[in-house]
Amino acid sequence: MRNSDYTEERFREMRLGMVRDQIKRRGVVDEGVLEAFTVIPRHRFVPDQYREQAYQDAPLPIGYGQTISQPFIVALMTESLHLGENETVLEVGTGSGYQAAILSRLCARVITIERISQLVENAKTTLQELEIKNVSVYHADGSVGWLAEAPYAAIMITAAAPQVPHALKKQLSEGGRMILPVGRVRYQELQLWKKEQGSFTYETIIPVVFVPLIGDQGWEEDPRGML
Ligand code: SAM
Numbered sequence: 312m313r314n315s316d317y318t319e320e321r322f323r324e325m326r327l328g329m330v331r332d333q334i335k336r337r338g339v340v341d342e343g344v345l346e347a348f349t350v351i352p353r354h355r356f357v358p359d360q361y362r363e364q365a366y367q368d369a370p371l372p373i374g375y376g377q378t379i380s381q382p383f384i385v386a387l388m389t390e391s392l393h394l395g396e397n398e399t400v401l402e403v404g405t406g407s408g409y410q411a412a413i414l415s416r417l418c419a420r421v422i423t424i425e426r427i428s429q430l431v432e433n434a435k436t437t438l439q440e441l442e443i444k445n446v447s448v449y450h451a452d453g454s455v456g457w458l459a460e461a462p463y464a465a466i467m468i469t470a471a472a473p474q475v476p477h478a479l480k481k482q483l484s485e486g487g488r489m490i491l492p493v494g495r496v497r498y499q500e501l502q503l504w505k506k507e508q509g510s511f512t513y514e515t516i517i518p519v520v521f522v523p524l525i526g527d528q529g530w531e532e533d534p535r536g537m538l
Contacts, residue, residue, distance in 0.1 A: 315354075315362045322354050325366035329353075333368045334386045341390045347416040348386060353379075355437055356407035375427050376533070377522055379407040380469060384501075384519060386413075388490050391503050391516065392465040394418040399460065401482065403453030404469035404524070408434030411446045414467070421446040422460055424453030426526060454526030456482040463487060471499045471521040476528035480504070480511060492521040496534045 317325075330348050339345065354365035357379055361371045370378040389410075394400060394417040402411055405425035411434070414421045423446060425431045431450040438446050449457065455478040456466075462484035468476075468491035475493055483489055487506045492499035501516040523530045 315359075317354075317363055319352075322352060322366070326353065329366040329368075329382055333383050337383055337387075339383075339386045339390050343417050344386055344390045344413075347389070347413045348382065350416065351409070351412045352441070353382065353409055355441065356409040356412070373407045373430065373433075375430060376535070377406055377427065377430065379409050380521070385410050387516065388467055388469070388501070389413055389417065391490050392467065392488050394465055398464035400465040400467065401453075401457055401460075401463040401479075402467045402469065403456070403479070405434045405448055406430060406469065408437050408446070408448065410467070410469055411448070412438060412441065412443055415443050415446050418465070419445065422449070422457055422463075423447070424449050424451050424457055426450070426452055452526035454478070454524050454528040458482065465489070467491070468524060469521065470524035470529070471496070471519075472524045472529050475502070475504065475513075476524075478528055480506075485509070490516075492519045496523060496530075 354362045357365050357371050370381045373379050398418045399420040400414050400418050402423040405423040411421050411423040428450050431448055435448050454476050461482035464484055464487050466479055466489040471492040483506045489504040493502050499519050501519045502513050504513040523534055525533055
């Protein structure tokens with residue numbers, strides 16, 4: 312590991328700047344969400360060579376052709392789920408584990424699924440090092456959800472789906488919320504789905520660009536020609 316010249320205090324100052332300038336200033340107001348971003352050390356979730364860039368207003372590579380999302384997008388998606396402290400949330404697309412760590416401070420339990428085994432191991436290690444105990448990381452195709460513990464009060468998909476996966480809609484509980492990017496390979500819209508009295512409604516939040524959801528109810532293979 313290359314040791315950064317930055318101290319933990321310096322990283323904390325940068326983190327506070329990120330919360331103020333990128334997240335609060337763009338309209339995220341939920342105090343619990345803002346607190347989670349203030350506490351969780353994003354620099355611990357990125358490869359060593361990117362540590363000093365961890366609080367910039369951008370996604371970063373995490374290896375295997377994947378990315379840790381832009382902080383504001385993580386915050387926007389988190390806030391939109393309005394998590395309750397007794398709820399369980401399913402995340403599809405663990406990546407670095409950063410989003411799962413943020414969610415872990417706002418609900419009872421996080422189940423997160425990742426298809427790339429090396430990323431599963433890296434995320435597990437980081438979460439353990441940070442003593443985050445209410446996140447379970449599984450290596451599987453999350454496009455079909457995680458039936459074992461369904462239904463979920465909230466579901467977040469952090470990879471782009473060509474259409475909303477039916478399996479995931481089925482795993483949403485009554486009153487449940489699901490947020491995901493839906494659309495084409497390099498351009499999607501962020502959609503927030505709600506299940507009320509057995510019926511689904513959705514609203515479009517903003518345009519986004521995510522890496523593809525690859526699996527049974529996603530893309531058959533990486534449409535970018537990677538992995
Ligand atoms: N939430 C992540 C974080 O905080 O670092 C960022 C996720 S990254 C934008 C999308 C992730 O989804 C990638 O790690 C990718 O391997 C994963 N992914 C793609 N298709 C998947 C599938 N069917 N099941 C589980 N994970 C999948």
